[in-house]
Amino acid sequence: MGLLTNLKDSISKVSDRLFADEEPKRIGIYGPPNAGKTTLANRIARDWTGDAVGPESHVPHETRRARRKEGVEIERNGRTVTIDIVDTPGVTTKVDYKEFLDHDMEKDDAVRRSREATEGVAEAMHWLREDVDGVIYVLDSSTDPFTQVNTMLIGIIESQDLPVLILANKTDLPESNIQRVANAFPQHETIPLSALEGDNMDEVYDKIAEYFG
Amino acid sequence: MEGLTSMEKIRLILDGVRDGNIVILEEGLSPDEESKLIEVTMTEISPDDFTGIEIETYPKSDAGDQTLLDRLMGRESAQKLTVIGPANQLKTLHKDETLISALVSRK
Numbered sequence: 624m625g626l627l628t629n630l631k632d633s634i635s636k637v638s639d640r641l642f643a644d645e646e647p648k649r650i651g652i653y654g655p656p657n658a659g660k661t662t663l664a665n666r667i668a669r670d671w672t673g674d675a676v677g678p679e680s681h682v683p684h685e686t687r688r689a690r691r692k693e694g695v696e697i698e699r700n701g702r703t704v705t706i707d708i709v710d711t712p713g714v715t716t717k718v719d720y721k722e723f724l725d726h727d728m729e730k731d732d733a734v735r736r737s738r739e740a741t742e743g744v745a746e747a748m749h750w751l752r753e754d755v756d757g758v759i760y761v762l763d764s765s766t767d768p769f770t771q772v773n774t775m776l777i778g779i780i781e782s783q784d785l786p787v788l789i790l791a792n793k794t795d796l797p798e799s800n801i802q803r804v805a806n807a808f809p810q811h812e813t814i815p816l817s818a819l820e821g822d823n824m825d826e827v828y829d830k831i832a833e834y835f836g
Numbered sequence: 837m838e839g840l841t842s843m844e845k846i847r848l849i850l851d852g853v854r855d856g857n858i859v860i861l862e863e864g865l866s867p868d869e870e871s872k873l874i875e876v877t878m879t880e881i882s883p884d885d886f887t888g889i890e891i892e893t894y895p896k897s898d899a900g901d902q903t904l905l906d907r908l909m910g911r912e913s914a915q916k917l918t919v920i921g922p923a924n925q926l927k928t929l930h931k932d933e934t935l936i937s938a939l940v941s942r943k
Contacts, residue, residue: 716890717877717887717889717923719923738883742878742879751871771892774893775867
């Protein structure tokens with residue numbers, strides 16, 4: 624009986640592992656508001672599936688719900704890596720509806736937007752603890768990366784033992800400073816790109832395959 | 837704070853901050869607690885009442901506290917000082933490895 628039970632256990636463990644390998648990895652795109660997360664998610668989705676993930680905007684908190692694009696197959700060196708992309712709202716510790724009023728918004732719209740934004744950030748934090756297998760952390764390379772939110776988020780990701788790929792986005796801007804991003808998180812590799820212009824996406828896909836394949 | 841659960845700590849911090857206080861934690865929070873603090877803060881933000889928190893953390897000046905063995909082994913103290921305040925009253929001006937400059941305003 625013992626032998627049979629052991630054999631059954633071993634078979635189920637092997638089959639579990641086989642099925643687990645077939646499941647796409649769920650990769651969360653995280654970062655502060657306005658880092659270009661949705662632009663990147665759309666770029667990846669369009670390059671490999673032809674569809675977009677969601678609308679992009681210069682107004683902070685345009686993405687207020689985690690949006691998922693499933694089964695994105697990325698081909699690298701004859702291998703296919705399948706991932707589910709989760710575009711998340713920009714993480715922050717504060718949301719004030721009055722900031723939206725600067726973007727020509729009525730008070731009601733601004734209040735609704737800020738409420739949706741807070742729900743979205745809470746959801747994104749929950750996803751990070753429970754539901755993602757890896758993280759693409761997007762930073763705007765034209766701004767200072769050494770902020771509390773970035774430091775905390777990278778610490779949280781590291782504490783979960785999740786693989787993390789740091790992308791220094793917006794290299795098309797004259798103020799872009801890739802070295803500053805690399806210096807802020809020396810324990811990780813930093814890959815420069817412009818998700819808007821599509822610059823250096825080949826290296827980004829190589830790294831996605833390497834980190835999450 | 838030591839005997840408190842994560843949620844009790846977060847409640848204590850947010851209650852203090854919502855009362856207009858600046859909370860200073862000598863022990864800091866674990867990454868998991870920081871993540872929950874952000875999540876709970878988001879659920880409590882409401883227009884014209886509470887706009888969230890400003891939080892800054894830096895490692896405590898620990899060279900003096902460390903034993904020679906710790907320093908030889910390159911062990912750093914896990915302790916960090918964390919300052920948390922209401923977002924509409926506390927504004928970080930500058931931060932580096934040894935100093936946080938912040939502007940505190942009254943309501």
